[in-house]
Amino acid sequence: MGTCVTGAAALARHTGPAVYDGLCAVLYGALVAAWLAAAAAGTVRGLVSGALLAAPRPAPSAPRPATGRTTSGAAR
Template identity: 55%
Template sequence: PLGQSTTAVGRLADVAPTAVGGSLAPALGAFAVVYGVPVMGFALLWLALSAALVVRALRRGMPFSLGWWAFTFPIGTCVTGAEALAHRTGPVAFQWLAVGLFALLVTAWVTVFAGTVRGLIGGALLAGPQAPRPGTARTR
């Protein structure tokens, strides 16, 4: 969501000259940068923290599920947000950030797609939920 709001503000600034006229358009362009840069910083912090939590969960045995597809959306919005900042500001750093995030997005897509195919072929994704085994729940 952080990347998507950066994308939205950038695109609104792009159409501002047509939508609101010449006098307000430069202010909206400046707002897109003043808003987008710190929000993209928070998005990158969120990405780093969530990646660390996912790695920890994988080390503890988190199994694959279709819920893993949810990992791809936030990365995709960060890609579009970085691209909007690159378009609006021009520094090569934002362009490379967008390219790097896109590479991460493609990696996530390939990983999740492969897990989905493995789960479908093996039948794990099509199996219904299992009842808890006796003695696993604490009861009194």
């Protein structure tokens, strides 16, 4: 969506017709509406699930044991 708005703005700037300026305004309004809808949906989902206002989990008492191997590229 943002790429479409940017392209329409560039087209309006380089060609000049007023119809492209109107297109930019409509597309930018749709972009802002999409941002607001996504932010509202994420906030509501976090509030309903309780994850947004939940306290942080306690830190582990000891680090987990490492199970992965690393190679240095040295002669084997």
